[in-house]
Amino acid sequence: MIQLDGLTKRHGDVLAVDDLTFTVRPGLVTGFLGPNGAGKTTTMRMILGLDLPTSGTATINGRAHHELRHPLREVGSMLEAQAVHPRRSAYKHLLYLAQTNAIPDLRVAEVLDLVGLTAVAGRKAGGFSLGMGQRLGIAAALLGDPPVLMLDEPVNGLDPEGVLWIRTLVRGLAAEGRTVLVSSHLMSEMALTADRLVVIGKGRLIAEGDIGDFTEGGAAVFVRTPDAASFARRLELSGAHVQPGGPDELLVTGMTAPDVGRLAAVEGVPLFELAPRRASLEETFMELTRESVEYGMAR
Numbered sequence: 463m464i465q466l467d468g469l470t471k472r473h474g475d476v477l478a479v480d481d482l483t484f485t486v487r488p489g490l491v492t493g494f495l496g497p498n499g500a501g502k503t504t505t506m507r508m509i510l511g512l513d514l515p516t517s518g519t520a521t522i523n524g525r526a527h528h529e530l531r532h533p534l535r536e537v538g539s540m541l542e543a544q545a546v547h548p549r550r551s552a553y554k555h556l557l558y559l560a561q562t563n564a565i566p567d568l569r570v571a572e573v574l575d576l577v578g579l580t581a582v583a584g585r586k587a588g589g590f591s592l593g594m595g596q597r598l599g600i601a602a603a604l605l606g607d608p609p610v611l612m613l614d615e616p617v618n619g620l621d622p623e624g625v626l627w628i629r630t631l632v633r634g635l636a637a638e639g640r641t642v643l644v645s646s647h648l649m650s651e652m653a654l655t656a657d658r659l660v661v662i663g664k665g666r667l668i669a670e671g672d673i674g675d676f677t678e679g680g681a682a683v684f685v686r687t688p689d690a691a692s693f694a695r696r697l698e699l700s701g702a703h704v705q706p707g708g709p710d711e712l713l714v715t716g717m718t719a720p721d722v723g724r725l726a727a728v729e730g731v732p733l734f735e736l737a738p739r740r741a742s743l744e745e746t747f748m749e750l751t752r753e754s755v756e757y758g759m760a761r
């Protein structure tokens with residue numbers, strides 16, 4: 463479990479992270495979302511003890527990072543900037559990490575296999591493609607078989623096969639009962655990967671909840687009927703909100719699809735289409751972060 467309590471980081475005039483309090487639970491993938499500059503990386507760096515908070519605390523399974531006896535065995539991470547010596551082979555890189563963290567040498571071969579790098583383990587990491595570099599970063603994160611994992615934008619720049627691989631891996635790690643925090647600005651990706659979302663903007667918590675909560679809020683009902691104008695008036699009299707669409711089309715909010723259908727039946731209105739529409743995660747995210755993005759652009 464990762465627990466943040468009033469976590470705050472100030473860089474001069476910039477409040478990069480502003481009083482963040484939330485919990486990342488085990489057994490789930492938690493997506494950490496926010497527009498560029500929202501403070502995701504800074505938050506992850508503080509959890510990992512790489513940046514000191516101005517105030518507040520971040521703990522991993524109840525302890526601050528500096529209190530962890532074998533950090534790599536308690537939390538694995540991959541931040542955007544990869545610290546790999548370019549002339550060192552993937553195998554040597556992982557072996558060095560293992561030996562400095564009291565992890566058995568044999569585990570290196572295991573994680574290389576897990577991420578599909580066994581065949582290129584002897585090659586210099588400097589010559590790796592982006593996708594291979596990400597796999598090596600993940601191998602390092604998994605080296606200590608940690609119960610907690612944090613990945614900063616792991617799918618950035620990957621091809622579809624790489625994206626699918628990360629998605630499957632991350633879901634598998636959570637299914638094993640691990641705590642998994644994944645940052646991203648790709649809402650569509652999080653919709654497929656995450657169970658829960660924490661959304662931040664301007665360093666502040668904007669929303670937190672199960673993935674379904676983010677799409678249900680904007681639920682609407684699409685209606686196609688030749689009596690659109692009169693049915694719209696009837697719907698509004700019943701308390702729904704109606705937006706006209708194309709010819710014969712209505713978008714109804716504030717009423718469920720079965721209730722719209724029942725009202726049409728009572729009124730004798732022919733329906734050619736009646737379909738619940740969930741707001742996409744992308745739309746909900748844009749709506750939630752509009753203010754912080756505008757603020758960001760005005761700076």
Ligand SMILES: Nc1ncnc2c1ncn2[C@@H]1O[C@H](COP(=O)(O)OP(=O)(O)OP(=O)(O)O)[C@@H](O)[C@H]1O
Pocket residue numbers: 473476477478479496497498499500501502503504505647
């Ligand atoms: N070392 C630093 N010195 C000064 N300002 C910083 C420093 N690190 C981050 N910031 C600022 O803090 C804010 C949050 O940055 P951060 O990198 O954490 O955001 P992010 O959500 O990870 O964004 P991105 O998706 O663009 O990486 C930004 O305004 C950034 O410019």
